[in-house]
Amino acid sequence: MRGLQALMSGAAGILALAAGAPLRADVVVLGPAKDNTIWEDATGMTANGAGQHLFCGRSGIRGGPPRIRRALIQFDVAGAIPAGSTITAVTVTMNMSKSIAFAQTCTLTRINRDWGEGASDALAEEGDGAQAVPPDATWLHTMYDTAFWPGPGGDFAAAPSASVPVNGVAFYTWGPADGLTADVQAWLDDPASNHGWVLRGNELGLSTSTRWDSREHPEPERRPTLRIEYSAPCEVDYTADGLIDFSDYLEFLVAYDGSSPTADLDKDGDVDLTDYVRFLDLYERGC
Ligand SMILES: [Ca+2]
Ligand SMILES: [Ca+2]
Ligand SMILES: [Ca+2]
Structure with missing residues (x-):
């Protein structure tokens, strides 16, 4: 079990990015x-x-x-x-x-x-x-x-x-x-x-x-x-609003915790830590 709570507590740093960034043009x-x-x-x-x-x-x-x-x-x-x-x-x-x-x-x-x-x-x-x-x-x-x-x-x-x-x-x-x-x-x-x-x-x-x-x-x-x-289409814009912000992070966490295919960002058939790392990377770069 990945533990939504554990991820949440371990990801306090991402709050610093919560302001939201437009998709990269x-x-x-x-x-x-x-x-x-x-x-x-x-x-x-x-x-x-x-x-x-x-x-x-x-x-x-x-x-x-x-x-x-x-x-x-x-x-x-x-x-x-x-x-x-x-x-x-x-x-x-x-x-x-x-x-x-x-x-x-x-x-x-x-x-x-x-x-x-x-x-x-x-x-x-x-x-x-x-x-x-x-x-x-x-x-x-x-x-x-x-x-x-x-x-x-x-x-x-x-x-x-x-x-x-x-x-x-x-x-x-x-x-x-x-x-x-x-x-x-x-x-x-x-x-x-x-x-x-x-x-x-x-x-x-x-x-x-x-x-x-x-x-x-x-x-x-x-x-x-x-x-x-x-x-370009952004796989971490989960809310499809053209912004990368905290609401996308929350949606990702839910998908990640449920092992949803939408959280399998590297498309290897498995939802695991590499997907989480990829999410953070794309999130920080604004896709
Ligand atoms: Ca011609
Ligand atoms: Ca969004
Ligand atoms: Ca994966």
Whole structure:
């Protein structure tokens, strides 16, 4: 018998930690898993999967009608963050490297279905895109040339998750924003739902197009990044309130005294002193 009383009397020192500490926060910075641009195009032939730039906004009248461009971008959240973590802050940073447009708002909106990035690679300044290559997304296709959006132009959430004013060549950061945090949390909890965001600018004016650097840009520091702050799941937060405090210690003692599997912190099938020591260690470190 381990003796709850004996443990309690022998653990008076832990009272010194009773004030409670928030879970330790971790940060990860990711590059895109894929990115692409779709051009408004009745035949769904245009993309830039392997190009070093992305585009949004709308072109001017130049050898044809103006065309909307939308950039698609996705990050592998579940591959970088432990399942069960709590996402606390999210920002997306991208470099706008060329434009003649006036000030406008650029938005990030969650994409509703899977899409592709092929080997298409536009020439020169890349503004006209290239012939799509399977499995490129296009204005009509999620994946050229066999899978389609429900309608032209893509399939996105009704409301943007974040927006920023854009005016001139510079790095821009979206967030922290509740919408971005909610998206990333949802993608962590259900990785199959992670289809990334669409970047959109002013799609009503003329010559509002902006050019951004993609994950294929030769200078790594100019590529898009997703910065995520999160708290990994904490096995000693027994009360699941995001704090490590004395109430967790009391719950652990009850579990320990009852030889409950929840007290088997080293997962060796036995509840014993090594679990108790592990609890104290995690408790003191805030997980
Ligand atoms: Ca790309
Ligand atoms: Ca707790
Ligand atoms: Ca054990």
